[in-house]
Amino acid sequence: MTTLAPALPQLRIGPHTVQPPVVLAPMAGITNAPFRTLCREFSGGKGLFVSEMITTRALVERNEKTMQLIHFDATETPRSIQLYGVDPVTVGKAVRMIVDEDLADHIDLNFGCPVPKVTRKGGGSALPYKRPLLRAILKEAVSGAGDLPVTIKMRKGIDDDHLTFLDAGRIAVEEGVTAVALHGRTTAQHYGGTADWDAIARLKEHVPEIPVLGNGDIWCADDALRMMRETGCDGVVVGRGCLGRPWLFADLVNAMEGREARHTPTLRVVADVMVRHATLLGEWIGDEARGVIDFRKHVAWYLKGFAVGSEMRKKLAITSSLEELSGQLHELELDQPWPDGADGPRGRTSGNNRVVLPDGWLKDPYDCAGVGADAELDTSGG
DSSP states (O other): OOOOOOOOOOEEETTEEESSOEEEOOOTTTSSHHHHHHHHHHHTTOSEEEEEEEEHHHHHTTOHHHHHHTOOOTTOSSOEEEEEOSOHHHHHHHHHHHHHTTOOSEEEEEEOOOOHHHHTTTOGGGGGGSHHHHHHHHHHHHHHHTTSOEEEEEESBSSTTSBOHHHHHHHHHHTTOSEEEEESSOTTTTTOSOOOHHHHHHHHHHOTTSOEEEESOOOSHHHHHHHHHHHOOSEEEEOGGGTTOTTHHHHHHHHHTTOOOOOOOOHHHHHHHHHHHHHHHHHHHTOHHHHHHHHGGGHHHHTTTSOOOHHHHHHHTTOOSHHHHHHHHTTSOTTOOOOTTTTSOOSOOOOOOOOOOOTTTTSOTTOOTTOSGGGSOSSSOO
């Protein structure tokens, strides 16, 4: 059932007004310039669309892949970049590089990634457990950013016995962070179970000085309205819900501006978006075949719920040209309506109860010995 939009306050991220208060979550390998373009087109240019995660060490060293990942379309404004780093000095250098070279208008810092290759070295969602290290990174980032707003995205903590989000939120306020986003899961939950929206409400009460954005289990526009109503958060961050469904941002804008219209595209419309997505990827990469190959991972998300046989799904998953992709899609029954249940969960939904951490990580939240530049990944992603 469609719910009425609440009276929405303006979301301010430094000098930038994000209205309606909707943010595309950074997702490695997904939220590159082509996907951001699609989401932004459907939203009518409204909202904030964040780059995929960029490793600070790779940025400072001008890694070729990383320099491509920080490319923004000329129509993107504000330009929003997410950084991952564990070494305050390297994070500071990366932030100053962004400022000096005018690479972005907003910097988000990743303290929410639960992937083992990140947490095993103390990064991502493992890092806020070390309070002094978190504070040192935020201090370097904010001081280096000058007039650029710095925000953070984090999880509740490592597990239910090692929650960090309230301490991290308070440290963020004290160090001048502009806004915080909370994914209502722990590292141990990974993407399983149900997001704890009560934690988002608690964080909002704990740090009333700055905007709090909620993340987790927003599968449709009405979920976003419900989260804001139930938690009092200032905006929403949408990740897996838009996989294979960039038009979700049109629904979010409609919902938050009080309109009941929602997108329920036929398979024909979905197929057209798929071809456009693959085309944009080829143009961005500079190679049509590589663009189509990169697009393959999106196929199952776009086709979720539609009657498409397993053999055709396999064929679509090995396409290597736009002509081949378009031809195979046009062999489908394209007049199929939007499937029941296709607005539900998509993407990774399994839990991962084993958290990989550095040896002795949980012994003392204030002992940061041994955490340094070697914990930086040498390439972006994760």
